[in-house]
Amino acid sequence: MGEPVIDLTDVTKVYPTGDVSLRALDGVTLRVGEGEFVAIMGSSGSGKSTLMNIVGCLDRPTGGTYILAGRRVSGMSRAELARVRNRVVGFVFQQFNLLSRTSALENVELPLEYAGVAGRARRKRATDALQRVGLGQRLHHHPNQLSGGQQQRVAIARAIVNDPKVILADEPTGALDSRTSVDVMAIFQGLWRTGITVVLVTHEPDIAEFASRVVTMKDGRLLSDVRQEPRAAAPAAGEPSS
Amino acid sequence: MNPLNSFRVALRAILRNKLRSFLTTLGIVIGVGAVIAMMAIGAGAKAQVEQAFAAMGTNVLIVLPGSTSAGGVRGGFGSMATLTWDDLDAIRTEVATVKRAAPSLRASLPVVSEDQNWTTSVTGTSPEYFDIRTWPIALGTAFTQSDVDGGAKVIVLGQTVVDKLYGPNANPVGQTVRVGSTPFQVVGVVAKKGQSATGQDYDDAAFIPFSTFAQKVQGGLGKFLQGQVMVEATGADTTTRAQQDITALLRDRHHLARGADDDFSIRNLSEIADARQQGTQTMTLLLASVAAVSLLVGGIGIMNIMLVSVTERTREIGIRMAVGAEPHHILTQFLIEALALSLAGGLIGVAGGIGAATWLANRFQWPVLLQPDVIGVSVGFSALVGVAFGIYPARKASRLDPIEALRFE
Known part of the structure; x- marks a missing residue:
């Protein structure tokens, strides 16, 4: 384990709901080193998605400190957080969250647009990212012309296109069948092997098996933190039919 | 994100709902079209009046002799000769x-x-x-x-x-x-x-x-x-002065006592022309206010549709924010969209206004004068309306919470 990329200390998240406030995170302290592949597990309502949103700078903690890649993220402005989301992390969602009626290539170009990368360089980087996830032949397809697995790979290409330090995935296989899930996990493992830190949230134990470290949560707290030998996902050969 | 790209994105969003976009811009189209057509007609009428009075001669005064008064029946100006040839010479030589x-x-x-x-x-x-x-x-x-x-x-x-x-x-x-x-x-x-x-x-x-x-x-x-x-008179600015000078001269020459009526009358053609001009100006002002109301209504229409658009595309906004769009990116995107809508409305309005003015000119032989500055100002004003009414929806979009926006169905 190298330098901690994600450094959470006593992070809390409280939602004010009427008289009783809901403590979604109740003092979480977690350090993830560079090059780790962490699976966060837990039942629904355990706070794992809330934690993921805070780690991904989509949400801000109520208390505690969060240092991401050496920068103190808690207390940043909305614009600064946006820049962090753009350059430091790449987020993959359960529901893919691609722009509809927009080609795969343009979806992948989106983070580069906001990073100020223009013209031919942007097109090339987006094409490269799609080739890395095995979608080099589907550049101009729209999301509704792609299968679930293919859409999720477009989303992964979008997450990696700006060379982030960390890939965050919230239930990335939640909307996919088991065969496609393994293909997607193979991509994550491939990225991890190139040195990118991967953190994913899942409630499926067999998905967590592909990670090198499993963190379990319950009621907004860390329950266990186990390092393991990851199970190798069958590498996706070319372009699977899914 | 460069402006050209923002404009392309905006254009695509607009074209996604062609009919809705067109109906939204209709207020602006009508407002701008009305301004262009009406100003063209107003300017044409004004030019015609100016031309007609210019045909009389510029800076011209007409001195009419006085009236007869016989048995209580007054004959009107010109009915009696009160001007002498010497008066004419005096006017010519003694009034500077x-x-x-x-x-x-x-x-x-x-x-x-x-x-x-x-x-x-x-x-x-x-x-x-x-x-x-x-x-x-x-x-x-x-x-x-x-x-x-x-x-x-x-x-x-x-x-x-x-x-x-x-x-x-x-x-x-x-x-x-x-x-x-x-x-x-x-x-x-x-x-x-x-x-x-x-x-x-x-x-x-x-x-x-x-x-x-x-x-x-x-x-x-x-x-x-x-x-x-x-x-x-020697110039446009001395016409009124000349009228006063001639009045004084003739009163003196005719030995009229203080308080007695003039036994002549002076018509100032530029005064009549000015009165006509004021008539057209009032008309123009009236039309301009109608157009302003139309643009206002058009602007509200744009604001309305932009608010709907922001709500409809909450998820898209969430996605853009998640991959790194800063608030000002979202603000710019929606502002440009409102601007593109209003500007398109303005341009269609210009085309329509020119078309209507040309048609009126041909159909009714009205004097019509298209003024480039009016066209420029109308297009500029429609753009201004777009920005003014687009800013609220755009701000609303830019202040969305990324998490909430992503959860929006």
Whole structure:
């Protein structure tokens, strides 16, 4: 384990709901080193998605400190957080969250647009990212012309296109069948092997098996933190039919 | 994200709902179209009035003699000769603000050529008359001061008279016509001037030296000037001053006591023109306010649709924020979309307005004048409306919480 990329200390998240406030995170302290592949597990309502949103700078903690890649993220402005989301992390969602009626290539170009990368360089980087996830032949397809697995790979290409330090995935296989899930996990493992830190949230134990470290949560707290030998996902050969 | 890209994204969003976008811009289209068409018509009417008054001559004052009063019946201005030839000379020489002055003695008389005759307005005057009325000679020459001094029987014809006596495009210079029983030699033809503001044909006229007129028509050149005096002031700014000066001069010459009515009257044509102008200005202002209301309504329409658009695309906004769009990126995107909508409306409105103005010009022979600056201002104003009414929805979009936006279904 190298330098901690994600450094959470006593992070809390409280939602004010009427008289009783809901403590979604109740003092979480977690350090993830560079090059780790962490699976966060837990039942629904355990706070794992809330934690993921805070780690991904989509949400801000109520208390505690969060240092991401050496920068103190808690207390940043909305614009600064946006820049962090753009350059430091790449987020993959359960529901893919691609722009509809927009080609795969343009979806992948989106983070580069906001990073100020223009013209031919942007097109090339987006094409490269799609080739890395095995979608080099589907550049101009729209999301509704792609299968679930293919859409999720477009989303992964979008997450990696700006060379982030960390890939965050919230239930990335939640909307996919088991065969496609393994293909997607193979991509994550491939990225991890190139040195990118991967953190994913899942409630499926067999998905967590592909990670090198499993963190379990319950009621907004860390329950266990186990390092393991990851199970190798069958590498996706070319372009699977899914 | 460069502006060109934002514009492309905006355009795509607009084209995704073609009918809705078109209906949204309709308010702006109508507003801008109305402004362009109405201003074109207003400017055309104004130009026509200006032209009509310019045809009378610029900076022109007309001095009319006073009225008769017999047995309580007052005859109106011009019914009695109160102006003398000496008055005319005094106006010409003693008033500094007067550039030129000429008598205008008028009668309706038959003018007879060899085989045709035409009754027209014959004016006895001096050569300055053509300068005062800025009325160039098209063929031949005007009569001269020596013609006036010698009571020469020479005549200058108007274009309509030439048409009636000799046919269109004829050159009558050198021919002889009779006015009453007196033969006159045609020395010139004045250029075509067209109609007055009241529809009177300026070209239906003939001009002879006033001395000849007095002798042959009025039975001799007496002390009194049996007509009116046309005066040209030295400039547009001195016209009113000249009117005051002439009034003072004539009151003095006529020995009018303080408080007594003038026994003459002075008409200031530029004052009449100004009054007409003010009429058109009021009309223009009225139309402009109608257009402003239309643009306001159009702007509200754009705001409404932009709010709907922001709600509909909450998820898209969430996705964009998740991959790194900063609030100002989202703000710009929606502002540009509102701007593109209103600008498109403005441009369609310009096209429609020009079309309507052209159609009116052709269909009803209205004088229409398209002004580039009005077009520029309308397009600019429609863009302004887009930004002004787009800013609230755009701010709303830019302040969305990424998590909430992503959860939005």
